[in-house]
Amino acid sequence: MKVGFIGTGSMGSILIEALILSGALNPEQIVATNRTIEKTERLAAAYPKLQIAHSNIDVARSCSIIFLCIKPAEYKTVIDDIKGEAGPECIVVSITSPVMVKQLEGLLNSKIVKVIPSITNYVFSGATLCVYGERMGEDDIELIEKLLSPISAPIRIDERHTRICSDLSSCGPAFLAYFIQKYIEVAVQETGISKDDATRLACEMALGTGKLLTAGGFTPEALQERVAVPGGITAEGLRIMEKELCGLFSQLIHTTHAKYEEDLEKVESRFFGTSVD
Numbered sequence: 001m002k003v004g005f006i007g008t009g010s011m012g013s014i015l016i017e018a019l020i021l022s023g024a025l026n027p028e029q030i031v032a033t034n035r036t037i038e039k040t041e042r043l044a045a046a047y048p049k050l051q052i053a054h055s056n057i058d059v060a061r062s063c064s065i066i067f068l069c070i071k072p073a074e075y076k077t078v079i080d081d082i083k084g085e086a087g088p089e090c091i092v093v094s095i096t097s098p099v100m101v102k103q104l105e106g107l108l109n110s111k112i113v114k115v116i117p118s119i120t121n122y123v124f125s126g127a128t129l130c131v132y133g134e135r136m137g138e139d140d141i142e143l144i145e146k147l148l149s150p151i152s153a154p155i156r157i158d159e160r161h162t163r164i165c166s167d168l169s170s171c172g173p174a175f176l177a178y179f180i181q182k183y184i185e186v187a188v189q190e191t192g193i194s195k196d197d198a199t200r201l202a203c204e205m206a207l208g209t210g211k212l213l214t215a216g217g218f219t220p221e222a223l224q225e226r227v228a229v230p231g232g233i234t235a236e237g238l239r240i241m242e243k244e245l246c247g248l249f250s251q252l253i254h255t256t257h258a259k260y261e262e263d264l265e266k267v268e269s270r271f272f273g274t275s276v277d
């Protein structure tokens with residue numbers, strides 16, 4: 001089985017490396033290309049058996065699974081490139097949230113699955129969000145989940161919830177990292193602790209908290225309750241957070257969803273020419 005990657009930018013290269021390092025794929029099973037081919041050449045320098053393709057058509061011609069690791073604006077070109085080659089037995093995996101499975105089913109004869117990864121997959125953790133198209137049979141689903149399982153927990157989602165699921169799973173690492181960065185910056189400014197010490201402590205804390213909230217069996221509520229002893233210091237900190245952050249998350253979700261609606265419209269107009277703008 002050959003697995004193709006069109007787009008070896010940030011997410012494409014993370015997926016390729018994670019799949020190789022986890023043992024899910026051997027480098028010789030991978031055929032990859034990118035508009036700027038040097039990006040794929042850099043990957044091939046690290047994994048010499050990985051095959052570089054010099055066009056999107058070559059990837060489609062040689063692979064039974066093709067990952068599209070490109071941005072929404074790039075779909076039209078790539079779909080036009082591969083549609084003559086990606087046949088009914090081929091599984092096309094799209095990793096982009098505002099491109100709908102139905103849109104791809106309308107443009108390609110292949111089986112379609114949307115898989116939204118997360119940077120956390122690089123360390124074999126986090127989710128991959130899966131939306132299966134109508135042409136995906138049980139065997140195809142099993143094949144895709146077998147491929148994704150060594151690097152993630154594949155979780156089936158309703159496509160209507162793509163945005164909020166990717167906010168939590170894929171944008172979440174950046175949001176959490178922002179919180180940690182600000183906490184460190186202020187700790188340094190206010191107390192004179194070194195940035196290195198503060199960073200080490202905060203990052204070890206984040207790792208341990210993640211473990212408690214997964215394997216450790218804690219819910220977020222139970223964890224707070226356990227740490228915030230009555231009359232203690234954590235409770236005072238939580239009181240401030242509740243006061244200062246209460247509107248933040250709904251603003252965050254409204255903002256990501258508004259941007260998503262914009263992207264959906266742009267994709268619709270590029271594919272079908274029916275945008276309002």
Ligand SMILES: NC(=O)C1=CN([C@@H]2O[C@H](COP(=O)(O)OP(=O)(O)OC[C@H]3O[C@@H](n4cnc5c(N)ncnc54)[C@H](O)[C@@H]3O)[C@@H](O)[C@H]2O)C=CC1
Pocket residue numbers: 006007008009010011012033034035036039056069070071072074077078095096097116117118119170
């Ligand atoms: N970065 C992340 O954490 C996540 C990204 N995604 C999604 O993955 C998609 C790609 O994101 P990134 O990898 O971060 O973007 P990126 O810009 O780093 O990578 C896209 C790659 O596609 C290549 N490309 C563009 N047009 C092409 C064409 N016609 N043929 C071949 N290659 C072409 C570009 O040269 C670039 O290397 C986006 O839709 C993003 O929303 C999804 C989940 C997480």
Ligand SMILES: O=C(O)[C@@H]1CCC=N1
Pocket residue numbers: 166170171
């Ligand atoms: O920032 C972005 O648009 C992508 C989607 C999910 C994570 N990164």
